[in-house]
Amino acid sequence: MAILLDAQTPVIVQGITGREGSFHAEQMQLMGTRLVGGVTPGKGGGTHHGVPVFDTVAAAVRETGATASGIFVPGPYAADAIMEAAAAGVTLIACISEGIPIQDMIRVKAFLRDLPETRLIGANCPGLLTPGQAKIGIIPQRFSSPGSVGIVSRSGTLTYETMAALTAAGMGQSTIVGIGGDPVLGLSFSDVIALFERDQATTHLVVIGEIGGSDEERAAELLGRGSRLRTVAFISGRTAPEGKRMGHAGAIVSGNRGTARSKEEAFRAAGVAVAETTSEIVELLGAPVASHGGDEG
């Protein structure tokens, strides 16, 4: 039916009494997410939006059995919050917070190496959403509809726009995953694509990448080795100048590395259709595919 998250997943919010955390915890509840608690150190024992608040993630997990967490704490504290969740046994962590120092994330990645069951999404991401079931993060559910298109993206609003266009065209989504705009991330495009590949409910895939790094190139290689998913890729930032960070900390062309051209060429070489504008994503996904890297589809 979906990847990573469904209506049964017990979810907590770290930073639930903060402005962002509080607002989005309520949005998550409104769409049916099984929110079982929240964490704010010093506010344990109270309730917020009808769920218990705990001082630590360990206590929240012990009392509620939560397996997933959405993190909304300020950037300077977010790396510690991720590790706290992982150490408490949370296996799905979506870190929405932005402005986390890159060296903090490098230490987090090393910390998580000993916890192979834990999946981190983000940071600096909109989180994930399974239409009609649940979400962790800030993706607006009103543009989603249940269906068979998987979306994985480094962008926020570009993803919402794509969801809305797909929904308007009658193409629902299985799960939408925003992996984030930072240079050092949790799950990569390839990690998420591998999950969609195994999800029988997903038949189509949209990959929304941007300049910087080479995660898109690796994803293209993976798809090129054989995929049953009908895939369209879109890359933003083809006109971005070298050496400038375009909003996201990770969106930067360094020398001749990380260009939109290199990413687009990698997808084309793998037999994946590349959309030139966001409007084209829906057209290409619906159009008959001339060549495809798949061996099963």
Next chain:
Amino acid sequence: MKLLEYQAKEVLASLGIPIPPGRVARTPEEAAGACAELGPVAVKAQVPVGGRGKAGGIKLASTPDDARSAAEQIIGMDIKGFRVPLVYCEGALDIAREIYLGFTVDRDARANILMLSARGGMDIEQVAEESPDAIARLYPDPWRGPLDFELNQLVFAAGLGEHARALVPLIKRLYRAIPEHDALTAEINPLVITGDGRVVAGDAKLETDENASFRQRALEERYSGVLEGDPYEVEAKKRGLTYVSLDGEVGIIGNGAGLCMGTLDMVQRAGGGAANFCDIGGGARAEVVENALTVILMNPRVRGVLINVFGGITRGDEVARGLVQARDNLGMSLPLVVRLSGTNEEEGRAILKENGIEPGASGWEAAQKIVGLTR
């Protein structure tokens, strides 16, 4: 933040890495004085970009008069868009050998990578492409840093075993820039081995993480004011906007980095050029839009503005009212095209039309419209 060469060298020196004798000179007179004190010097333009030598930004001076005239030529020069604010006058080294030492964030590995190579003084990316085996690599554990034996292995793998005793402690000191300064990239190229066997940093690059500025105030306060910077980017930063200057004629505002980059791309595809990147974030609040428009309209090259907003939680009618208010408050007369979609998009578009603002049905249509209006 990308530090200038002299700043990077000051940081290296503070970590205990030897640097050549040098003086910062803000005037030709100071350059002459530096040469009188140090003897023959290289007079080097201080800009945060490569290719200074090719651009005429590095000159050798053997007398104070030479140094004075070199500084006269270099200070104020434009190198790749940066006005040279000052020069660094550096004494000569007795070079026996040039090697390469650096670290950076390996995004694929999600880790820091230390690199050492016997091939110094060349572009390391070129070395990596032509002979990847000429670079020895180490991924230090980010919690404890590199251990002595790991560095020893690195030095021997690079074929520099004869210098291990000098290099191992020096690499360890360079690594301290990561935990102590939140450095993302450091490069000592060349790292000079002198005739008498000392190891000295010939050139230096250092970039620190802006996300860590909350705990790294000292470097930023000390060094960030030296370069003039792009006036619009400076103003945007004061107003808390995410803004990058570009060289086209269409001002751009978008909400979300990806959406905003996609908008620049569409403007170019339609035959125009973006004057800037400006991401106003998810909410698209009226005062933020007004701030962004103010900065964009400061630029006399701008002939029109394209706003691309996808309203998620924010309602389109609210965004539209904010846009109209911002335009009216600023008395904006240039063409304005708005692509507004998402929540309450119909109501939003109706408000725009009533107020004489051209709505675009899709980003692509809006891009074509604004390019047509600014030709």
